[in-house]
Amino acid sequence: MSSSVITNIGSLVTNDPALGEGPLGLLEDAALVIDGEHVAWVGPGAGAPAADESYDAAGRAVLPGFVDSHSHLVFAGDRTREFNARMSGRAYTAGGIRTTVAATRAASDEELHANVARYVAEALRQGTTTIETKSGYGLTPHDEARALRIAGAHADEVTFLGAHIVAPEYADDPAGYVDLVTGPMLDACVPYARWVDVFCERGAFDGDQARAVLTAGAARGLVPRVHANQLGHGPGVQLAVELDAASADHCTHLTDADVDALANSRTVATLLPGAEFSTRAVYPDARRLIDAGATVALSTDCNPGSSFTSSMPFCVAVAVRDMRMTPDEAVRAATLGGALALRRDDVGRLAPGARADAVVLDAPSHVHLAYRPGVPLVSAVWRRGVRASI
Numbered sequence: 001m002s003s004s005v006i007t008n009i010g011s012l013v014t015n016d017p018a019l020g021e022g023p024l025g026l027l028e029d030a031a032l033v034i035d036g037e038h039v040a041w042v043g044p045g046a047g048a049p050a051a052d053e054s055y056d057a058a059g060r061a062v063l064p065g066f067v068d069s070h071s072h073l074v075f076a077g078d079r080t081r082e083f084n085a086r087m088s089g090r091a092y093t094a095g096g097i098r099t100t101v102a103a104t105r106a107a108s109d110e111e112l113h114a115n116v117a118r119y120v121a122e123a124l125r126q127g128t129t130t131i132e133t134k135s136g137y138g139l140t141p142h143d144e145a146r147a148l149r150i151a152g153a154h155a156d157e158v159t160f161l162g163a164h165i166v167a168p169e170y171a172d173d174p175a176g177y178v179d180l181v182t183g184p185m186l187d188a189c190v191p192y193a194r195w196v197d198v199f200c201e202r203g204a205f206d207g208d209q210a211r212a213v214l215t216a217g218a219a220r221g222l223v224p225r226v227h228a229n230q231l232g233h234g235p236g237v238q239l240a241v242e243l244d245a246a247s248a249d250h251c252t253h254l255t256d257a258d259v260d261a262l263a264n265s266r267t268v269a270t271l272l273p274g275a276e277f278s279t280r281a282v283y284p285d286a287r288r289l290i291d292a293g294a295t296v297a298l299s300t301d302c303n304p305g306s307s308f309t310s311s312m313p314f315c316v317a318v319a320v321r322d323m324r325m326t327p328d329e330a331v332r333a334a335t336l337g338g339a340l341a342l343r344r345d346d347v348g349r350l351a352p353g354a355r356a357d358a359v360v361l362d363a364p365s366h367v368h369l370a371y372r373p374g375v376p377l378v379s380a381v382w383r384r385g386v387r388a389s390i
């Protein structure tokens, strides 16, 4: 195992308040030493121990690699027309997912592998070093298990989302579909997933159905996470908290009781501004959640229907501009927040012992992620201690 040192870091986000200033644990004129896959040392540049190799950050900012805790990358097909129509004034409904289901079922394994690899690489170029992805465009035991197997070849975290929508074959028998998801489909999928998820929303699955899906998954060792309260008020957030889900995702339409429940739980509120951006919907109220004491994560929700972005810097910029998060809060939510939403303590921070996942920005501060929206600021990425070719 070789070691390397990143020197002349103008501004280093560690996300460890013990190491630097404020919640971001910010250090100026810093250095970071990597040993093998892990961070060995961080501190003032003058005190950095020697290493085999050296990289000069030349005064630029370094932060933990982004942790994208919510994406849907195993799909085929294209929904440009749907997006184009929506931008011309038509409302978004969950039904558009069926188009992707048909294309995904028809695709070969090779095609799906190539698609996922492409989007994971695209995310890495934008600084994402940990990514979760889901099934949910197969909706048969065979197609869901296939999606999870393919996801696991490329992504760090894999989620079973057989309960994305009711499969078209069960349009008249949603109860029968829930039986399939909690029975044979779960049997086929358990070996390939860590998490179980459900789209708890009008037009998808109601509270009772969502509970059945999550508790069946939990009984088989999968940990719940929930698509909750995206399109309207509903039981999703309360169910997520009750079942100790790792994350309630979207959280766009919340009652005071929902906010209180999140604030008094370890369930992370994962906000997905790409979805509101791409559907011209109202953004979630991040300020309300943060001020109440809830833990907030930011993720892309990268999917072909409602949020076709793999860019965490884009999500940070939108969260600052339109969700009234401070730049510090948004950067923390996109790194440490994502790690907490995946119940991981090895990523999302740059402290001794953490995975050496680091991003060098072509900028003097992490604030530039919001200050310079749309600009490709990621200039170097380390993942598991290895500098990625991006």
Ligand SMILES: [Zn+2]
Residues within 6 Å of the ligand: 070, 071, 072, 227, 301, 303
């Ligand atoms: Zn989603």
